[in-house]
Amino acid sequence: DAGITQSPRHKVTETGTPVTLRCHQTENHRYMYWYRQDPGHGLRLIHYSYGVKDTDKGEVSDGYSVSRSKTEDFLLTLESATSSQTSVYFCAISDMREATGELFFGEGSRLTVL
Amino acid sequence: RKEVEQDPGPFNVPEGATVAFNCTYSNSASQSFFWYRQDCRKEPKLLMSVYSSGNEDGRFTAQLNRASQYISLLIRDSKLSDSATYLCVVHRAAGYSGAGSYQLTFGKGTKLSVIP
Numbered sequence: 350d351a352g353i354t355q356s357p358r359h360k361v362t363e364t365g366t367p368v369t370l371r372c373h374q375t376e377n378h379r380y381m382y383w384y385r386q387d388p389g390h391g392l393r394l395i396h397y398s399y400g401v402k403d404t405d406k407g408e409v410s411d412g413y414s415v416s417r418s419k420t421e422d423f424l425l426t427l428e429s430a431t432s433s434q435t436s437v438y439f440c441a442i443s444d445m446r447e448a449t450g451e452l453f454f455g456e457g458s459r460l461t462v463l
Numbered sequence: 464r465k466e467v468e469q470d471p472g473p474f475n476v477p478e479g480a481t482v483a484f485n486c487t488y489s490n491s492a493s494q495s496f497f498w499y500r501q502d503c504r505k506e507p508k509l510l511m512s513v514y515s516s517g518n519e520d521g522r523f524t525a526q527l528n529r530a531s532q533y534i535s536l537l538i539r540d541s542k543l544s545d546s547a548t549y550l551c552v553v554h555r556a557a558g559y560s561g562a563g564s565y566q567l568t569f570g571k572g573t574k575l576s577v578i579p
Contacts, residue, residue: 391467391550391569392507439506451497452567454506 352376355440355455363463368427370458372440374420380443381423382407382452383415385436392439398423430462466490469551472573480541484573486534486551495554496527498536500547501572507550510536541577548572 352375362368372381383395394407396415404415412434414426427434437459441452469486476482488496496513511518513525513534524537534553538545551570 389571391571393569394567451509452507454508456506457504 353440353442353453353455355438355458357458358456359459361461361463362430364431365429368430368460368462370425370438370440370460372423372425372455374423374442376442376444376453377420378442378444378453379420380445381417382441382443383413383423383425384439384441384454385409386439386457387436395425395438427460430460432462434460435462436460467551467553467568467570469549469570470573473576474573475576475578476541477578478541478543480577481537481539482541482575483538484536484549484551484575486536486570488532488534488551488553488568490553490555491532493532493553493555496525496534497552497554498523498525498534499550499552499569501550502547507569510549538575541575543577543579546575546577548574 354373356371380399382397384392385395386392393409395409395413396404396407398404398417401417401420404417416424437457439457440455443452467488470484474482498510499507500510501507511520511523511525513527515527517526522539526535534551536549550572553568555566
């Protein structure tokens with residue numbers, strides 16, 4: 350299995366509080382992604398990174414920010430959590446040199462915003 | 464038409480049955496196609512890529528029909544361990560380099576339950 354670790358795995362927080370999810374990889378892959386998964390929706394891309402300090406928005410980026418100061422770490426921050434951000438968040442990594450379509454996902458972080 | 468659309472499911476089949484999942488995509492510029500598998504409360508994992516000529520991996524067969532913008536996954540001799548949600552994934556190149564050029568769109572998934 351690809352070396353991807355997400356933390357925390359579970360978090361319950363209150364509306365209006367800041368939340369940071371961490372994704373750590375040991376594969377030295379260049380590309381990292383944050384997705385959210387909700388019932389009735391496919392996986393939706395929030396933000397992605399194509400290198401250290403290089404990030405861009407995905408399909409559902411409003412209310413989220415990211416940072417990547419090291420190759421191995423990609424942080425997702427909810428500045429002021431809302432109930433609509435209750436979701437399962439997946440980090441993924443890829444080595445796009447061969448563009449095989451294979452993303453390696455972390456185990457997910459389940460966030461509940463009360 | 465939604466960008467990637469799958470059979471709603473769920474599919475409940477007996478062990479040993481053959482089951483087929485269908486997926487349609489709306490963007491004719493889509494270039495690559497995949498099936499991912501996601502077990503309950505787990506992360507998605509790549510099951511197989513879908514090639515233009517069709518491809519097989521053991522009990523799994525994937526087919527692509529570009530003219531109809533249609534992808535299928537056939538599972539023969541279903542096992543209890545095949546119970547999972549199967550995600551259709553479509554890649555569309557955006558015409559520029561960088562991660563943004565690698566635009567994967569995930570379907571909502573079809574849930575399969577194989578019953579003893």
